[in-house]
Amino acid sequence: MSAGMIVLVVLNAAVSVGGMGFAAVAAARPTALRHGDSSTEGERLYAWMYAIRGIPFGLLTAVVPFLKHGPAAVLCLLAAAVVQVGDAWIGVHRHENRQIVGATLAAAIHLITAIAIS
Template identity: 55%
Template sequence: MSAGMIWLAALNGIVSLVSTGFAIVAAVRPSALSHEKTPTGGERFYAWMYSVRGVPLGLLGCAVPFVASGPVSALVLITAAVVQAGDAVIGARRREIRMTVGPAVAGVVHVITAMAVAAP
């Protein structure tokens, strides 16, 4: 693995772990992301649904550039990028700059990493 690829994989790992952290926070304290004083049962339910998907995808997206290359690895990272794009749209609809910019940057990092690992 070249030095540039190591840096890119590390950056991808960081954005993946940050995303995973937010998924864990959503499960543990849903009000931290929704800014509601008392989360409803439905809000807690959807936070857990988000987390049960977000944590494994975040961990997989973190690990894949270090352990494999090729089209399947690229597909994992493109999937993560699509998820981040969805999160950015949700943040934009809520008019929350951090919930928009953070996922957008993470999505771009995932796409660039996907292009790098796609080539054998």
């Protein structure tokens, strides 16, 4: 693996771990991502559902480019990019500039990594 590719897959892993961190924060304290004080039962349920899916998917997205370079790895990274585009759209809807920028950056990194390993 070239030095440039190593940097790219490490960067991809970093943004994946960041996404996992947000999922863990949401599960531990559902109001943290919406800047509130109290949460409802529904918010807690959806925060846990988000974490149950987001953490394993983030781990997969972080690890696969180190192990495999093929169609399955590309598909995983493209799916991660789509998820991040969705997160950016949610940020646009909520007027959360940090969410827009962070998710757009993560989507771009996942997409560039997918192209590089294809």
